[in-house]
Amino acid sequence: MDTITIKDIARALNLSTSTVSRALRDSYEINTETKRLVVEYAERLQYRPNPIALSLKENRSRVIGVVVPQIANLFFSQVINGIEAVAYNRGYHVSIFQSHESYERELATVQQVVARKADGLLISLSSNTCNVAYLRQLQEKKLPIVLFDRVSKDLEVPSVTADNFAGAFAATEHLIQTGRRRIAHVAIPATISIAQERLAGYRAALEQYGIPYEEKLVRHAGFGPNEVDPIVDDLLQQKPDAFFAASDRLAIGCLTALKKRNILIPRQIALIGFTNITVADLLDPPMTTVEQPALEIGQVAAGRLIDLIEGKQNAVTTDSLKIPTRLVIRASTKAGA
Amino acid sequence: MDTITIKDIARALNLSTSTVSRALRDSYEINTETKRLVVEYAERLQYRPNPIALSLKENRSRVIGVVVPQIANLFFSQVINGIEAVAYNRGYHVSIFQSHESYERELATVQQVVARKADGLLISLSSNTCNVAYLRQLQEKKLPIVLFDRVSKDLEVPSVTADNFAGAFAATEHLIQTGRRRIAHVAIPATISIAQERLAGYRAALEQYGIPYEEKLVRHAGFGPNEVDPIVDDLLQQKPDAFFAASDRLAIGCLTALKKRNILIPRQIALIGFTNITVADLLDPPMTTVEQPALEIGQVAAGRLIDLIEGKQNAVTTDSLKIPTRLVIRASTKAGA
């Protein structure tokens, strides 16, 4: 992996490294002829400036670090696409990392990202992250940080999320309006910030329609492989007439569990998912969903972060942007459809 | 982002930077007491060595670059999980990048990865990449490279793929054995290496069962948003009794198209997908699939690359490892099920 450097060019052309450097950066003070010579030679040798040396010198890298709990999740991979689109246009490279829902890995990954002089950090917290002290420290050291989706109120940085409250409200309201009253809610782990908001939206809808909230109809499911099944069993004990699943994974888990038990959707049970799965309309019957604006979340978060990096915005603002969700009705929750 | 360096420690403790460096690296020649002092102080100030400086000095980074066409694809994200598991255990960080099916972005991304002194490159080629000269150059500069899934025979580097021939053979054979004879094949773009192998597997199965190969029953579909629909239309003109879809995306596209046209699966048409989608058994009827061993591909590829990096294997070997696929029968292709 022998790389060609500015020195090599200088030596070959009998110039000093500074002249070469300036010529390559098209400095006004360099003779046109010299410039041509240098640029031509550099071109021919495929010279590429060493970003590592630059990072060391300038203490920055034009790289944005992105840390998500998992990549094998359409929501997060779409967010990343949004991030990349914006970052690329504004001249930043994006490095992607996974925390695998582990606090320790998240910590280690973020430290690595920081040590490598990422100019900013976009992060969605792992479900096991309760302590964000390490992020606060970084923030105090002036590292630009923007949280998205899985955010934390203990951290005074900008955050970008879907409007989870409104989304959950719309989902629940839709179920109620189509005649359901005992709506079970399979929620994501309570440690995740947005779990609360989705729960709140669910409760608010019930309240608005005069339906009492029953704790027994709500269960949180973690990320274990076989967690959803027994939870659905338990919830079925409560004789629900609908399920509101709070994520892709849980929606699929519920569908599978209900199918195993030969429960007809939507005849016996209506199901609505807070998701991004593309196959919702392939199911029979198709599933109504609350679509998360993943791409837009990524775009907005990246834009916000880059503004922060480039000092275009006050760094101490703690705005939390909420991107609207979209209720996509696919007939499944229309009673008896 | 003020970071604490070895210099700071040296100054504070009235030592030289070299002493501090040695103390931190637990060098035998340093006084125990001095060591203790240094280590303690470093601990207290949360000193972290600067990997950028190390990379500059040592011309390596303990980072593996991974480039995939897209992340929003369960196959690739699972491969990445396999890669990470192995890399992490062997002390490497993994940086993930997308080429977005564009040759230009792939090229730019790889250059960036190389410029940042990644110790090795794991790459699955974009569908628009016909020219791998740039990779050959890197290989000649001794950069360890391992290809996976979308490989190239024009490149003499190790490659890891699913056994696409056997998988396609098994899928086609299954359709034949369940009574189908006019099997349409919706293939991935012909530029992608594995398209050929899947096609070959399909043809071999036909041949073995004495069914003539018909060109009109095979169509390649690109990545455009509305490409699959008209192709399915065309294929239906040929009165097929089965579809073999060569990827997740295409399987879903076929299902959607057939559903739109009110064609019953599997009564009128049997469908089999070469995929990794987790919802195959939620469909009604469930879809039989050829499962790709994504996780294992990632693990094997990463292991192979790290062996290369660490010189444990001859760098010029051009082994191409094929990981077995698995035919998962979910009743859909059983005629009349």
Next chain:
DNA sequence: TTGTACGCGTTATCAC
């Protein structure tokens, strides 16, 4: 218009 010298953070080499 061009060249010299320095510093970014680290470690290896050589000196004391």
Next chain:
DNA sequence: GTGATAACGCGTACAA
């Protein structure tokens, strides 16, 4: 047992 120095590749203040 410890310190000074050079080197990795680059850009720039300063000198010529």
